[in-house]
Amino acid sequence: MTTQVPGDALVSLKAVNKHYGQLHVLKDINLNVRKGEVVVVIGPSGSGKSTLCRAINRLETIDDGDIKIDGKELPAEGKELAKLRADVGMVFQSFNLFAHKTILENITLGPIKVKGVPKGEADKDAMALLERVGVGQQAPKLPAQLSGGQQQRVAIARALAMKPKVMLFDEPTSALDPEMINEVLDVMVQLAKEGMTMIVVTHEMGFARKAADRVVFMADGQIVEDATPEEFFNNPKSNRAKDFLSKLLTH
Amino acid sequence: MDVIIENLPQYWDGFLRTLFLSVVSGIIALVFGTVLAAARVSPVAALRGFSMTYVEIVRNTPLTIAFFFAAVVLPRLGVTFQQFEVAAIIALSAYTSAFIAEAVRSGVNSVPVGQAEAARSIGMNFSQVLSLIILPQALRTVIPPLINILIALVKNSSVAGAFYVLELFGQGKQLANANGDAVMWVLVGVAFFYLLITIPLGYLASVVERKVAIAR
Numbered sequence: 001m002t003t004q005v006p007g008d009a010l011v012s013l014k015a016v017n018k019h020y021g022q023l024h025v026l027k028d029i030n031l032n033v034r035k036g037e038v039v040v041v042i043g044p045s046g047s048g049k050s051t052l053c054r055a056i057n058r059l060e061t062i063d064d065g066d067i068k069i070d071g072k073e074l075p076a077e078g079k080e081l082a083k084l085r086a087d088v089g090m091v092f093q094s095f096n097l098f099a100h101k102t103i104l105e106n107i108t109l110g111p112i113k114v115k116g117v118p119k120g121e122a123d124k125d126a127m128a129l130l131e132r133v134g135v136g137q138q139a140p141k142l143p144a145q146l147s148g149g150q151q152q153r154v155a156i157a158r159a160l161a162m163k164p165k166v167m168l169f170d171e172p173t174s175a176l177d178p179e180m181i182n183e184v185l186d187v188m189v190q191l192a193k194e195g196m197t198m199i200v201v202t203h204e205m206g207f208a209r210k211a212a213d214r215v216v217f218m219a220d221g222q223i224v225e226d227a228t229p230e231e232f233f234n235n236p237k238s239n240r241a242k243d244f245l246s247k248l249l250t251h
Numbered sequence: 252m253d254v255i256i257e258n259l260p261q262y263w264d265g266f267l268r269t270l271f272l273s274v275v276s277g278i279i280a281l282v283f284g285t286v287l288a289a290a291r292v293s294p295v296a297a298l299r300g301f302s303m304t305y306v307e308i309v310r311n312t313p314l315t316i317a318f319f320f321a322a323v324v325l326p327r328l329g330v331t332f333q334q335f336e337v338a339a340i341i342a343l344s345a346y347t348s349a350f351i352a353e354a355v356r357s358g359v360n361s362v363p364v365g366q367a368e369a370a371r372s373i374g375m376n377f378s379q380v381l382s383l384i385i386l387p388q389a390l391r392t393v394i395p396p397l398i399n400i401l402i403a404l405v406k407n408s409s410v411a412g413a414f415y416v417l418e419l420f421g422q423g424k425q426l427a428n429a430n431g432d433a434v435m436w437v438l439v440g441v442a443f444f445y446l447l448i449t450i451p452l453g454y455l456a457s458v459v460e461r462k463v464a465i466a467r
Contacts, residue, residue: 057372059368059371059372077294078376079376082371082374082375082376083374084374085371085372085373085374086373086374087374088372089372089373090368090369090372092365092368092369094363094365096363096365096366096368096369097369098366098369098370098384099366099388100387100388109373109383110373110374110375113375113379113383114373114374114375114379115374155369158369158373159372159373161373162373162374
């Protein structure tokens with residue numbers, strides 16, 4: 001495992017545990033993510049990687065341990081939690097664009113309602129963001145009129161509109177047709193290059209190799225390996241990771 | 252049939268009173284019912300408990316009991332009314348709001364959970380998530396059951412006739428007493444005026460439903 005200075009961490013998880021009934025989905029998770037770092041979380045289905053991702057902005061509660069964002073403990077409920085969530089961008093597997101709002105409104109809703117940005121300014125920023133992810137043309141449409149890849153890029157723009165300190169991606173390409181995966185990954189690679197702090201749960205090994213600073217491998221609710229992409233892909237230490245990688249590479 | 256035409260002023264009077272009871276109780280019930288539904292899905296356990304208890308008790312007891320409570324029990328507790336209409340409105344809105352709450356709650360549950368998660372993840376608080384994201388999308392599924400409940404409310408308002416309110420049914424009762432030879436036609440007249448409210452309401456439902464449809 002790589003050693004880090006805890007004070008340096010933008011996101012820090014310490015001894016985090018979570019159970020779903022009998023199932024122990026997160027087992028004593030310790031993870032620090034520094035500012036500007038891109039951490040890719042991989043692992044077999046049911047290994048707890050999505051739960052880990054969702055716990056960081058408290059869409060999932062945890063049983064014990066603590067999670068800090070920028071040195072601040074994650075609040076349990078209410079205003080404080082809402083405020084903190086505004087600093088943590090989240091991109092979901094199923095996009096979750098607001099179905100009754102136009103693409104532009106999807107982006108501006110957060111800045112206007114949560115941050116109190118004037119509408120004119122929010123619209124301008126939103127258009128710039130939409131252009132940046134390559135869907136500026138779609139602004140007046142409803143989400144259902146867009147392809148999956150376009151919707152996911154809008155979802156990234158929606159999260160970016162809040163100017164988050166860190167972005168969480170929960171399997172952002174798993175619900176996409178193969179030909180649309182790259183257009184989303186390109187946006188994410190670009191984002192990583194610009195220095196955004198990112199935690200990405202994904203099955204896209206190509207992205208991990210290309211953009212990750214660190215790869216975290218999870219299995220059965222535990223972090224089994226935490227290494228650089230080269231180390232992890234070329235020289236995995238645990239049998240669990242070797243097994244996982246061998247299954248990937250045969251196809 | 253003459254009995255209807257001869258007594259049009261009474262019918263009209265009753266019709267207006269029924270309309271008044273229905274509209275006022277309907278608006279109060281829509282507001283209170285939505286609040287109850289919001290309480291039911293809120294993060295505060297006490298609110299959820301209150302909402303559930305209220306809905307379960309009111310929904311599972313007859314309307315007549317609500318009327319007795321408003322017209323007889325409340326005055327004994329010191330809450331007196333100048334007019335029986337007020338008691339009728341209290342009973343009708345208290346009763347109907349329980350059904351509205353259930354309809355709205357099922358509508359809220361029909362919106363995919365990811366919508367609320369996305370809204371929360373951009374920092375919206377509970378009331379923003381509900382009012383900006385969930386309720387507007389729930390509207391589409393809620394309209395048909397809501398209109399059914401409002402149609403039932405219009406018909407339920409006839410119970411007020413038994414509590415000294417001269418709405419349509421109350422007027423009908425008086426007319427039937429005065430015209431013993433034409434009771435059937437008196438009742439046909441009453442039914443006609445009810446239909447005058449309820450049928451357009453059903454038509455309104457289909458229009459609104461088409462208007463608020465969301466592609467997903």
